[in-house]
Amino acid sequence: MPNIVLTRPLGQSLRLGELLHRKFPMLEQIQLPLLSIVPNENPADAKRLKELLPVSDLAVFVSPNAVECSMRLLQAAWPKSLPVAVVGGGSLEALSHHGITAENGYTIHAPNNPSEWDSEGLWKILNQSQASWSGKKILFLKGIGGRAWLGEQFLLQGAEIHSVATYKRMPLADDAPAWLGLKKSLPNDSICVLTSSEATRHFAQFLKENSSWAESWLNEAMMLCTHERIAQVCNELGFKNIDWCAPGDDSLLVKIEQWHTNKN
Template sequence: MKTVLITRPPGQAAQLAELIRVALPAAHVLQIPLLTILPNEDPREAERLREQLKKTDLAVIVSPNAVECGMRMLAGSWPKEVPIAIVGMGSQRALLHHGIDQASGYQIIAPQGQEDSEGLWAALQALKWPMQDQQVLFLKGVGGRVWLGEQFVMHGAHVYPINAYQRVTLSSEASLWDKLATLEPSQTCCLMTSSEAARHWAQVLQKKPWGAPWFEHVQMIASHPRIMAAIEDLGFRKVSLAGSGDEAILAATSAWYKNDSLS
C-alpha cells in the first residue's frame, strides 16, 4: 500500500488529508506534524501589538498561523483603517473566520496567482503601494519571512516585526517515528510545506538506524521552489515541485500515486 505523509502542524493538515482520502481512497494517509505552533502568550508583546496598530500604515500577516495567533494576541477587533497584506488563500480564509474580508469594509492585498512572498511583493508593486517612511507591521513566526521584510526596508519603509508564534519541532523520540520505521520508503511520498520542517525531517532520519534508505527512495513533494532547493540540499534524491495551495499539492500527490515517480 502506498503511503502519503502530511507534515503540516497539528490543526492545519485536516483539509489536505481529507482531499487526498477522497481522491485516493486506497492510499494510506499518515499525519506526522514535524512542527507545532505555539502562540506568543507574552502580555507585553500583546500590548506592543495594540500600540503599534495605532500608527501602522500597512500590516503584513504572513500566514494563517500569524492570523490566528495575532488575533489571539490582539484580543479585540482588527481596525478597519489598517490595510492587511497576506501571502495566500490560507490567510484569507483565516481572516474570514474572524469576520475580516473586503465585503465587511477591510482592505486586503493578496497575490494574484503566485502565493508566496514574491507574489505579495509583486501585488504591492502593481498597486504602486507607497513604501517610503511607511510604518509596516509584520505579524509572523520567529525567524519567518526574512526576504519580504528586507524588501520593505530596502524601499524606505520602517518595519516593526512582532512574533505571534514560534515553531517547536517534533521530538525525535516521539512514537510517530516508529510508524515510519514500518513503511517502505519507495512506496511513500512526503508532502513538505516548510524548509524548517524539511531540515528537521532530515536531521531525525540521519539519527534513525532505518533512516538512510529514505534519502534515496522516498518521493518528496515541495510546495515552493525554495523548499524544493532546501530538500535537495539535504540529500534527498527524488524531489518534485507541486506549487502552493492544497489543490496543487493534491494534483502532485495524485500524479505520484498513479505514476510511481515524479522525478
C-alpha cells in the same frame, strides 16, 4: 499500500487529508507534524501589538499561523483602517474565520494566482497598490525567526519595519510516537508533503541521526514540496527524489495523482 506523509502542524492538514481520503481512499495517511505551533501569550507583546496597530500603514501576516496567533494575542477586533497583506489562500481563509474579508470592508492585499502564493508574488501586488513605501510603517506579524526577504524589500524602499512574534515553532521530538508511522512504512512506496524549509531541515536531521532504519527515506521516498525554494533545500540536504508544485491543496492533489498513477 502506498503512503502519504502529511508534515504540517496538527490541524493544518485536515482539509488536505479529507480531500485525499475522498480522491485516493487507497492511500494510507501518516500524520507527521514536524513542527508544532506555540502561540505567544505574553501580555507585554499584546500591549505592544495594540500600540502598533494605530500607527502602522500596513500589517503583513506571514502565514495562517500568524493570523490565528495574532488575533489570539490581540483579543479584539481588527481595525478596518489598517490594510493587511498575506501570501496566499491559507492565510485568506484564516482571516475570513475572524470576519476579515473584503466584503466586510477590510482592505486585503494578496496574490490572486496560486502559482504566485509566495513573498515575491505578494511584493508584486503591493507595488501595484502603492507607488512607493518610503516613510511607511510596516508591521510584520510572524513567528520567531521566519521570512526576511519581504522585509528587506520594504527597507530598500525606505519603509520603517516593526514586527511582533506571535508564535514560535517547536520541532517534533525525536522520541515522539509519530515517527513510528515512518518506521512501519516502505519509503519507496511513500510521498511526503513538505510545506516549510524549517520543517524540511528538521526532517533531514532526524533521518540522518537515525540512519540505521531511516536513511532509506532520504534515498527512496518522494518529497513533494510546495515551493521551488523548499525543493532546493531538499536537494541541499541530500534527498534524492524531489518534486514541487505551486502552494495550495489543489496543486498538491494534481501532483499526488501523478505520483500515484506513475506508481501503478
